[in-house]
Every structure is written in C-alpha cells, then in structure tokens.
Amino acid sequence: MDTTPRPTSTDTPRSPTVLTGDGVPIESAALDQLRAVAALPGCVRAVGMPDLHPGRGIPVGAAFAFRGVLHPALVGGDAGCGVRFVHVRRPRYTGDALLRRVEAEFAGPALPDCDPTALAYAAWRGGPRGLLTVDDLPESLAIVIETLAPTGGPAPAAAPDPDETPLPDPASAAHFGRQLGTAGGGNHFAEIARISTVTDREAARRLGLSPGEVTVLTHSGSRHLGNVVAARWREGVLTDAAAQSAYLAELGGAVRYATANRVILAWRLLGALGAVRETSLGASFDLVHNTVTPALVDGCDCLLHRKGCAPAGAGETTVVLGTRGTETWLMTGRGADASLSSVAHGAGRRLSRGDAVSRLRDRYPRASLKRTKAGGTVLCDDPELLYAEHPDAYKAIEPVVEALETAGAATRLAALLPVVNVKHTGESETP
Secondary structure, eight states, X not given: OOOOOOOOTTOOOOOOEEOOOTTOOOOHHHHHHHHHHHTSTTEEEEEEEEEEEOOSSSOEEEEEEESSOBOGGGTOSSTTOEEEEEEESSOSOOHHXXXXXXXXXXXXXXXXXXXXXXXXXXXXXXXXXXGGGXXXXXHHHHHHHHHHOSSOOOOOTTOOOGGGSOOSSGGGHHXXXXXXXXXXXXXXXXXXXXXXXXXXXXXXXXXXXXXXXXXXXXXXXXXXXXXXXXXXXXXXXXOSHHHHHHHHHHHHHHHHHHHHHHHHHHHHHHHHHTOOSGGGEEEEEEEESEEEEEEEETTEEEEEEEESEEEOOTTOEEEEBOOTTSOEEEEEEOOOGGGTTEEESBSOBSSOHHHHHHHHTTTSOGGGGGBOTTSOEEEESOHHHHHHTOGGGBOOHHHHHHHHHHTTSEEEEEEEEEEEEEEOOOSOSOO
C-alpha cells in the first residue's frame, strides 16, 4: 500500500536538503518522496542522507523536523530500529574456534529457560534493564546488561510512563518474547568486526580503541512488534497533544524492546568470544534509527522524525554501517543544524531486494557467498538474503562517508572490517 503523505492544495512546498557528492547515486523516486514529505504542513526542514533510497511511500535515510505535527508513517513499522556498538577487550576465542562458537550460539533460541511472555513485557516496559526482573535470566546476560545498559535507554519525545502503556496485541506476547535475540530479516545482522583503521587518534583514545581490536555490532529493530504499532497509527497525522502522547507511549515501548533485543544479540556474540566478563567490555552505545525526538530547529520546538538515519549530536560517536563485505565507519557527530544532527545509518541500497536477487543469483554461486572478499565469514539461515543483502546491492561506503564529512555532519573516527557476519533471522516475522 502506498502510504506517501500528500500535501493539501494550500501547502507551500519547501525545498529539502540532500547530503550527496561524487559517487553517491540517488534515485529520482527517493527525491520525489523526500519532496512530498517536505511539502507537508508543519515541516520545518527535511534532509536526505547520502544513503537516501525509496521506501514504501516514505524515503529511507532521511530526517524531518515538524512543528506541532507528528507523522507515525515517517517512523514506519521498524520503530526502534538501530545499532548497538561494543568494544571487546581481550577476547578468548578467534579463528575457527570462534566461528564454531558463533554457530552454536545462534543454533537455538536465545533464552529458552525464560518465560517468553514475561520477556516481552519486561522489554516493552523497561528495555534492557527490564529484563533483569525476569526469572531464570542467565547471570552472564545480567552482567552484560548492567555493564552495557546502565540506564533505561533512549526515549521518544515526551514519552509517558511505560508502566501505564499496555503491550499492543497481548495475545502475541509470547511470540514477541521468543523473537528477542534474533536479528530479523532485511539488512539486520549481528557482527564481530575488527578495527582496521583509526583516523582520529584522540577520539579513539578517549574510547579506548586501537587498530586490530575486536568490536561487536548488532543492527536490529522491534521485529513484528513495530509493525503492530505502525498498523494502529498508519493513517494518523497527529496534531492533538493527547493523540501524540498515546502514539509516543507505544513508540517508546517499541524502542525499549528493540534496544533490549540488540543487547541480547550482543550478549550472544560476546558469549562466543568468551567476553561476557565486565573487564572484557569496553566502550558501548546504542543508536536509534527510527524514532521521534524533540529538537530545536530554526528557533522553534520541533518533533524530529528519523527514518533510517543515525543521530550525530556534537561530540557524539555515531555509526555509518557498511555491508557484510565492506568497512563500517565510526564517526564523531558535529551537531550540524543543516543535517538535523543526523548522519546516514549505512551505505544505502543501490538495488532493490528483488533486483539484487534476480541480478546476482547467476553471478555468484551460493557457496561463494559464505566468504567475503575482505576475508570475513557469513552465517545466514535464509539463502535469498545472501543475494538480497549482497555488498553489490549497496552503494559504496567511502563516497557516503565523504559526503557526510563534506556536509559538516560528522568526521571519521575509525573503520571496522567484518570478521563474522550473522544473518540468522530467527522465527517468522508474523505471530
């Protein structure tokens, strides 16, 4: 279904900003979608990132500031999608032993001894720390949560008390609980990477990062739970404070759930590395790509909608994801007004998933896709995803990062090269 917002006849279209440069192709359909959103009433600013590409009526890879208006469609069904970064000190396992341990970690459910309904409610209400209230939670996961997520995590703008917000579709609570610890489909993954390059030594020193060291990245969302929230608000253009508050309450739950999911995914990889001890866990942070947060834009209080882009406040460490065969970049945000304090969340698609499968299936034998040109290993339980998420389906990461630097959105800090990329989707997306 096309959910493209439509301006009324009295709208005065605004010209969006696009952060682009040499070697950064952007489809005209994505630009049309960006302009349509920029023309909506209340839009103060619209910014397309270098990874901008067409979505289901809404462009992916963009940030929008609205005054007094909230558009749930601009967040979409993957509410809370984001990335968790963890620096790992002195991992015990490498090479083939590590690969075997990763395979074993993802061979079954993440938390088989916990009540899945209790897990769902705990994550919805309390995020990672909410999981600490669940019976039979592994002690090693509790250590990871208390070390990586000492606070409740990010919340959307003016989100109400989570204890007063019921879980949508409670009949599916057990399903949502079982989904925790799985990456899901699309471009989501769990990855062990190695720091290949440091370009900002002082920033790296503050984070304790050095070339050759190991990191964990988990990129995932709220699984089917975000779709349930989106379906309840799909047709909404919210100007009433009560309606905005009600939506933000559910969005907050989806964000907390997704944040908890990324911590559990990280825990699984940390277990494979033999690094679940507090002394093994270095710098860590979580970035949410799909949410609504308050922002001051052009001197007015606004609701900043991010759709597939990462926050990049002044001095904030952020992540621009590569592909399973190319480098991911840590960057330092500059809090730039022109970019709405945001950066691309990744390289951005060059081919749709359908086109990638049809074009690349004959070019690459399936067996060859288990190893990358950069020497990494790919573990995937969905053969079609090997083609749909192939590096050839994405834009080159270097021009994307260069465009962000040229625009003054962020500066390079360090590059991470994948060692093991896990694309185990887990259960089906629907209850």
